[in-house]
Amino acid sequence: MTLIEPIDEAALRDAIAEAVAARCTLAIEGGGTKRGLGRPVVADRQLSLARLSGITHYEPHELVLEAGAGTPLAEIEAALAAERQQLAFEPPDLGPLYGAPPGRRTIGGAIACNLSGARRPYAGAARDHVLGIRAVSGRGEAFASGGRVVKNVTGYDMSKLLTGSFGTLAVLSRVTVKVLPRPEAVRTALFPGADAARAAAIFAHAGSGCWEVSAAAFVPGAAAGRSGVDFVATSNGVVALRLEGSREGVMARLRALRNSLATGGATGGATEELHTARSLVFWAEVASGALLPANGAGGDMIWRLSLPPSRGPAAAARIGEILGGEAVFDWSGGLVWLALPGPGSLEAVQGQARRLRSLVEEHEGHATLMRAPEAWREDVPVFQPEAPALARLTRRVKENFDPLGVLNPGRMFEGL
Amino acid sequence: MEMPAPDQRTLSRRREIARALRRLLPPDAVIDRAAELSAYESDGLTAYRQTPLITVLPANRDEVAAVLRYCAEEGIKIVPRGAGTSLSGGALPLADGITLGLARLKGISGIDLANRTVTCGPGTTNLAISEAVAADGYYYAPDPSSQVACTIGGNVAENAGGVHCLKYGLTTNNLLGLELVLMGGEAVRLGGKRLDAAGLDLLGAVTGSEGLLGVITEVTVRVLRKPECAAAFLAGFGAVEDAARCVGSVIAAGIIPAGMEMMDGPAIRAAEDFIGAGYPTDAEALLIIEADGPAPEVAAASARIEEIVRACGATSFRASASEAERLAFWAGRKAAFPAVGRITPDYYCMDGTIPRGSLPRVLARISELAAHYRLAVANVFHAGDGNLHPLILYDANAPGELERAESLGADILRLCVEVGGVLTGEHGVGVEKRDLMAEVFSDDDLKHQQRLKCAFDPDGLLNPGKVFPTLHRCAELGRLHVHAGRLPHPDIERF
Numbered sequence: 001m002t003l004i005e006p007i008d009e010a011a012l013r014d015a016i017a018e019a020v021a022a023r024c025t026l027a028i029e030g031g032g033t034k035r036g037l038g039r040p041v042v043a044d045r046q047l048s049l050a051r052l053s054g055i056t057h058y059e060p061h062e063l064v065l066e067a068g069a070g071t072p073l074a075e076i077e078a079a080l081a082a083e084r085q086q087l088a089f090e091p092p093d094l095g096p097l098y099g100a101p102p103g104r105r106t107i108g109g110a111i112a113c114n115l116s117g118a119r120r121p122y123a124g125a126a127r128d129h130v131l132g133i134r135a136v137s138g139r140g141e142a143f144a145s146g147g148r149v150v151k152n153v154t155g156y157d158m159s160k161l162l163t164g165s166f167g168t169l170a171v172l173s174r175v176t177v178k179v180l181p182r183p184e185a186v187r188t189a190l191f192p193g194a195d196a197a198r199a200a201a202i203f204a205h206a207g208s209g210c211w212e213v214s215a216a217a218f219v220p221g222a223a224a225g226r227s228g229v230d231f232v233a234t235s236n237g238v239v240a241l242r243l244e245g246s247r248e249g250v251m252a253r254l255r256a257l258r259n260s261l262a263t264g265g266a267t268g269g270a271t272e273e274l275h276t277a278r279s280l281v282f283w284a285e286v287a288s289g290a291l292l293p294a295n296g297a298g299g300d301m302i303w304r305l306s307l308p309p310s311r312g313p314a315a316a317a318r319i320g321e322i323l324g325g326e327a328v329f330d331w332s333g334g335l336v337w338l339a340l341p342g343p344g345s346l347e348a349v350q351g352q353a354r355r356l357r358s359l360v361e362e363h364e365g366h367a368t369l370m371r372a373p374e375a376w377r378e379d380v381p382v383f384q385p386e387a388p389a390l391a392r393l394t395r396r397v398k399e400n401f402d403p404l405g406v407l408n409p410g411r412m413f414e415g416l
Numbered sequence: 417m418e419m420p421a422p423d424q425r426t427l428s429r430r431r432e433i434a435r436a437l438r439r440l441l442p443p444d445a446v447i448d449r450a451a452e453l454s455a456y457e458s459d460g461l462t463a464y465r466q467t468p469l470i471t472v473l474p475a476n477r478d479e480v481a482a483v484l485r486y487c488a489e490e491g492i493k494i495v496p497r498g499a500g501t502s503l504s505g506g507a508l509p510l511a512d513g514i515t516l517g518l519a520r521l522k523g524i525s526g527i528d529l530a531n532r533t534v535t536c537g538p539g540t541t542n543l544a545i546s547e548a549v550a551a552d553g554y555y556y557a558p559d560p561s562s563q564v565a566c567t568i569g570g571n572v573a574e575n576a577g578g579v580h581c582l583k584y585g586l587t588t589n590n591l592l593g594l595e596l597v598l599m600g601g602e603a604v605r606l607g608g609k610r611l612d613a614a615g616l617d618l619l620g621a622v623t624g625s626e627g628l629l630g631v632i633t634e635v636t637v638r639v640l641r642k643p644e645c646a647a648a649f650l651a652g653f654g655a656v657e658d659a660a661r662c663v664g665s666v667i668a669a670g671i672i673p674a675g676m677e678m679m680d681g682p683a684i685r686a687a688e689d690f691i692g693a694g695y696p697t698d699a700e701a702l703l704i705i706e707a708d709g710p711a712p713e714v715a716a717a718s719a720r721i722e723e724i725v726r727a728c729g730a731t732s733f734r735a736s737a738s739e740a741e742r743l744a745f746w747a748g749r750k751a752a753f754p755a756v757g758r759i760t761p762d763y764y765c766m767d768g769t770i771p772r773g774s775l776p777r778v779l780a781r782i783s784e785l786a787a788h789y790r791l792a793v794a795n796v797f798h799a800g801d802g803n804l805h806p807l808i809l810y811d812a813n814a815p816g817e818l819e820r821a822e823s824l825g826a827d828i829l830r831l832c833v834e835v836g837g838v839l840t841g842e843h844g845v846g847v848e849k850r851d852l853m854a855e856v857f858s859d860d861d862l863k864h865q866q867r868l869k870c871a872f873d874p875d876g877l878l879n880p881g882k883v884f885p886t887l888h889r890c891a892e893l894g895r896l897h898v899h900a901g902r903l904p905h906p907d908i909e910r911f
Contacts (some may be wrong), residue, residue, distance in 0.1 A: 020896065061668045062771050084670065120611060127617055130587045139896060143864040144857070149769040151586065151801040151841035153575045153624045154849075154856055155883070156865045160588070160620025164613055170864075179672035204530065210644030210710050213421060245709075246716035253710050308609035310530035334611050366614040384614040389602045394616055396871035401864070412615060 002045040006052065007133060009142055009173040015047060016171065017140025017405070026169035030070055030106030033095035034113060038166055038411040039382050040374045049108055050174055055079055057148070064131060064148050065179050069108025076107055080179055087179040089126045090117025092287035097302070098369055108147075108172045114164030117287035118215035118242070120204050121309065121331045123180075127163040132176035135162055137169065138402025139414055161397075167408040168416065169401040175336075183214075183244035187254050188282060190276040192235035196217060196329075199311040201266045202239045203332040208307075215242035215283055216328040218313070223291040229282045231272045240286075242279060289370065291328050292339045295328045299325060300342030301349070301372045303356065306367030309334035309371040315363035325358060342372075346379055383412050405411040417505075417847050419881040422512035424727060426469065426492055433492065434470050439516075440482040445520075447471040454496065456515050460562070461505040461848055463764070463818065468509035474519040477595065477603060477633040481566065483516060484631060485601030493877050496627040498538065499572025502564040503765055506574060506626050506847030506882060513880075515575070518569050523632060524548050532639050533592060538569020538632040542576075545637065554639040557584035560842070561750050569632045570609050575624030577842030579675045579749065582800035583708075584640070586842065588623040591597065593636035596622060596629075599873045607634060612764050613687040617828065621868060626844050629872040629880040644709035647718050648742040651725040652699030652732035656680055656795075657703035660775035662728035663799045666705065669724055671717055674708040676800030677749050680779075683756060683794040683807070691754035693748030694741075696732045703730075703799065704749055706742075753807065760792075760809035764821045768832030769803045769841035781831055782806055789824040791817070803841035804832070832857055845883045862886070867893055 004026075006012035019026050027043035029035065030050070049070035057066040060083040067076060073091060081084050088332070091101050091110035109115075111133075116125040132146030135158075142278070145158030162170055191202060199218035206213050221237040232238055241257065243250050258271060274282055287292050293299035306317055312333025320327065326339040342354050353369070360367045366384035369377060386394060389411075398416050410416065426433070434448040447453060448470045469492075474480045487494050493513035500507050501896055509515045515556045522539035529552055535547050540565040545556040559578035560566055566576065572594065577586045584590065593607035606619040613619060622629050653659040659678055666676065679687065681700045688695045695702055704723070707717040718735065725733055736742035748755075757761055770778050779795065786793040792809045806828055810821040828850065830840050839849045853862060862884060870875070870890035878889060 059771070059773070061664055062773060063667065082520075114612065116612070122772050124585065124589055125612055126761075127620055128585065137864060137867075141860045141864070141897075143861045145838070145861065145865070147769075147838045147856075149771060149802055149837055149841070150578055151581055151769045151798065151803045152838045153586075153842055153844055153847065154838040154840050155853065155862075156868055157575070157588065157624050158868070159698055159867065160617045160623075161868065163620070164617050169616075180672065184670075207532075208641070210641060212713070226702070245713045249710060249712040249716050252712040280607075297697075306610040306612050306614070308531040308533070309611075333609060341700070357703075364608055365610050368614075386615055387605070389598075390604045390615075390618075392602075393598070393604055393618065393871065397616060397618070397868065400867035400871045401893070403894065 003048060004045055005050060007370050008052070009136070012052065012171060012173050013136045013140060013142045016136050016138065019045065019406050020138065020140045020404055023404060025406050027173050028408050031072065031110035033100040033104050034098060036098035036371055037094065038062060038115065039414065040322045041408050043409065047171065049106065049171070050157070056174065060085055062205040063150070063177060065180050066174060066176040067102065067107050068174055069106065071107050073105050073107055073110060074103050084182045084214065085179045087129065087177065088119060088289065089129050090119050090121040091115045091126060092117045094288055097289045104381055107175055111163050111175050112165065112167050112172060114284065118217065118283045118330055121334055122214050123271050127160050129330070130159040130163050130175060131176045133159045133162055133172055133179050134174040135170035135172050138404065138407045146176065150178055166239065168398060168412050169407070171407065183339055185247040185250040186244050186251050186276050186279050187244065188240050188242045188279040189254060189258060190231055190235065190272040192272065194237050194239045196313040199239045199329060202261060203309065205214065205261055205264050205266045206241050207332055209257070209260060211243065211253045212245070213241050213297055214244045214297065216240070216332040217286045219291055220284065222326055223328045225286055226291045229274065231274065232282060240282065242283065267400045280405040286328065286330050289337055289385065292337055293326060298341050299339040301340040302336040302370045303340065304368045304370045305336040305338060305360050305365055307334055307336065307360065307363050311363040311365070312336050313364070315360060315365065318354060319359050322359065323352060346376065349376050357384065359384045419510065420887070421512065436486060437470065437483065438473055440486060441472060441474055441479055441819050445473045445475065445479070447473070456509060456517070459502040459505060459507040461503055461508070461846065464505050464508050464847060466509045466511060468515035469512055471515040471517060473517045473520050477597060480516070480631050480633050481597050481601040483605060484597055484599055487514060488875070491875065491877065494514060495879050496573065496631050497565035498573070499565045500543070501566040502574060502844060502846060503767070503842065504844040504848040506844050506846040508847050510881065516631060516725040518567065519764045528609065529554065531609050532635055534639050534732070535634065535636045536568060537602055538635055539567050542566050542568055542571055546641070554643050555642050556637055556639050557590050558587050558848060568635050568637065571670060572623055572632055572635060573625065573627045574844040577798070577803070579677055579798060581798065582676060583672050583674045588613055588620060588801065588809055590638050591619065591623055591635070592631055592638050594619060594622065594847045595634035597631045597633055599875065599877055603633070607636070626846060626883050628869055628883060629878065645711040645714040646706060646708035646742060648704060648745040649721055649725065650695065650734045650738040650745055651703045651705065651730040652696035653701040653729065654699070654731050656701040656779050657776040659703050659756065660779060660799070662703060662725060663775060664772050665724050665728055666721060667800070669720060671720060673705050673800060675704065675706040677704040678702065678795070678797055678799035679749065679752060680795040682792065683752055685889050686755040686759050686794065687748040687752050691748045691751050693744050695746045695748055699731060704745055755793050756807050756809070761811040761813065764808040764810065764825055766806045766808070766825050766828050767803065767840045767843040768829050768837055769801065770832050770835050770837035772802045774800065774835040777801065778804070778831060778835060782828055785824055785827050789820045791820060791824055801841070802837065826852060847882055850883060851885050863893055870894070875907040
C-alpha cells in the first residue's frame, strides 16, 4: 500500500484532493498504534500524519497548547510537565492493547478517538478540552473551527464533531487543547477485598459527599493480580478512590473520606494508600485496559461499556451471569471494560454481541468492541448500531464531509 | 441588518397556514392576531424587531413534530424560541416564518441523583433545574445572568455560559442528552445518561447551533454536588490594567477559581447605586474572585488568592464573612446589566473573548475607540476566561447614536479577533454578529459549517438569516471541486 506522509497542511490538502480526484480511499493514521480499534479499513493508500508533528504554540498562562496532529503525546506531556501543567482528560495509551509499544500515540489519535482516562466524569472527556481544530475534509478542502480561547460560541462546534469521528469526516492537521494546572498532591486510597456490591456502595457514598474524588475504580481479584503495583496485585480485588489538590487539602479530605466510609459501613478493615508515582501507574493501567486478560487467555473480545455510573456494577453482574468474562470498572461504574472469551464461530460471536448489547441497552448504555480478531470486527458492529433515524443522520453528515467515502471507509459503520 | 427576502407566496397564504396549524394543534396554541403576535417581535436584542407570520406554542414532542413535518412539506420557515432572552437576535422572527415557542414543553420529567442527572422539557428555566435538586444538595452549574427567565432549551441552542464557566464549563460541558426533532418531523436521541457518545458526537455539534439544526424537545443535564464551601473576594484596583494583570497572575499560580469577574469604574458605581453590594466605589476596577470546593481546598486557595491580589497592588480587599455576604458580592455583578440600564437610555452588550494576556491592551484600546465614537462604555466581564462584555451606552432616540454604537461594537469585536480572540463567548452569533463571521472564518471554514447544516436541514428552513453571512444552497455546497487530480504546485516537495 502506498504510504503518503504530508509535511504540512497544504500537502495534506493536496494529498486528499488528489485521492478524491483519483477515487482512491485512504487509511488515516497518527502513530499507528490503534489500527485494531474500529472496523478494519481496506484502503488504496495509507495517509500518515507523523510529519505534521510539533508543538506550534504553548502559552502556559493562557492554559492553551496547539500542536500538529502527529505530535507524540509524550512530547506534549513532557512540555506540560515542565510547566507543572497537564491534559486534564488523561488520554490513555491504548497502544499496548493492540500490541504496539507504549509511548507512540499522538495527540491527533487521542482526539480522533475521543480517548479519556480516569478523570473523565469529573473533569470532562477529550472532547471537552479541544478548543479548536484545523482539518482537511474528504472534499480535499482545509477548514478551521474554534480558536485558542476557552469560551467560544462563534460558529458551530466542529471540534466536537471531529473529536471521536475516527478520521471518517476529515483529517485533523492541528489541534488546540485546553491545559490545566497539575495538582500539587495526589493520593489514591485503596480498599482491598471488595466485590461488585461493595464497590457500588463505596462509589455511591464517595459521590454523595464533598470530598471531590477525581477517579473511582473497582478492579476485581483476577484483574488486580495483573497490576504492577504491589498493593493492588496482592489485594484480591480493590476499590480505588483518588483525591487531588493542595497538599494539606488532600490529606484532610482523605482522612474525612475514610472515616465517613468506615462509619457508613461501606468499608471495613485495612486500607492502603498510593502516592504520586504508583498512583500514576495504577490509573494508567486501569484506563488503558492493561489489567484485562491477554488475547487467547480469556481476552479475545474486549468490550468497553458506557453506562449511567450507578448501573455499571449491576449491569456487569447480570452480563457475567449470562456471558461470563471478566470486568474492570472505571468512572465510578460508568465505564466497564469487559473481557470475553471468543465463543468460536462467527455466528456465536455475533450472537454474543447481540446478547451483550441488548443487556447493556436495558441499562441505558452502549457497547464498543475495543479489541477482537479482524475477521470478527468486520461482521460484528464495533460501535453500537444506531436507531434508523439517527443512522440516516449520521450518513448524511458523512456524505456532506466525505461524499466519495475516501476517508477511513467503514471504520465506524459498515458502508460509511 | 438584512434578512432573507420574505417569500411572497407564504405571506399570501398566511390564513390558510394558520388554519392548517389549527388542525395540528389545540386552538390556543396558534397565535395569528397582530396584538398577540407583538409579544414575539423581538428577543433580548431589542434593536431588531419583526412580527412573525404566526406563532405556535406546541406542548409536546408530537405537536412539535407535526408542525415541523407540515412546514417541511409546505416549505415554510421556522424560528425556534425559548424564553426570548437571546442577546444576539437568535430568536428574531421572520415575516414569512413561524415562530415556534417551546415555553409549554416545560417541567422536570426525571431526577436521577445516583447518576447526577436531571431530564426536563426545553421550556424549563435554567434556575428551575437547580431549584428542583437544591434540597438534596445539588445544582446545575451554568448560570447565565438571565437564569431566572432563560430556558434550558435556549441554553443548549446558544451554548450559554455564566460566571462559573471558568471551572465548570459552558452548557456543552454539562449536557448529557437531547431529544431533537428534525425539520421533517423525525426525532433522534443524542447521548443519554452515560458519559460518552456511541457514534459521532452530534450532541456536541448541535449544542450552540442556534436553532439551525433541529428543535430540542427534551434535555438531560448533569447536576453537581453543591460545594461544601465557597468564599468570594472583592479586590479593588486603582487602574483597570492592574486588575487585568492580576487575573493572569492568579491563573499563572495554578489556581482555577470558580469564578473571576471584573467590572470597571462606571459599572462598579452603577451596580453599587442599584444594589448596594458593598463595592468600593472609588476603585477603577473590581475583581470578584470565588473559590469553591472542599473546605480545606478553599482555605488553601483563599490564602494564595489574597497574597496574589495584594501583590498585584489591590487598593482594597474583602473576603466574604458569611454566605449572605458572598451572595451580596455576586448580586451586584449579576445585576450589572440592569444597573447600567438605569444610567443610560439604551445599551448595547458585546461578547468577544480574548486571550487573558491581552486584557490590559484590549481594555485600553476599547477606551480609545469609545472616545473616537463619542460614546461611553462600561465593562463587565468574565475576566478568568477572557470573555468581555463591554456595554456601549447610547440613546436610540438621538439621531445617529445607534449607528455609532453598532460601529463601535463591530470595531471592538474586530479588535478581539485581531488579538487572537473570537466574536462571541456565550451570547451567540445570531443576526447581530452574522456579518462579522468572515473576520474569523474563511469561506471554506463557513462552507464546512454549512455542510453540517445541510445534513440536518437540507432545505434551509430552520432559522434562516442567522449565523451565516451568506447562505449557500446545499446542492451547491455538495458539489466536489476537483481538477482532474492536478496539484497546484507539483514542483515542491509534498510527501
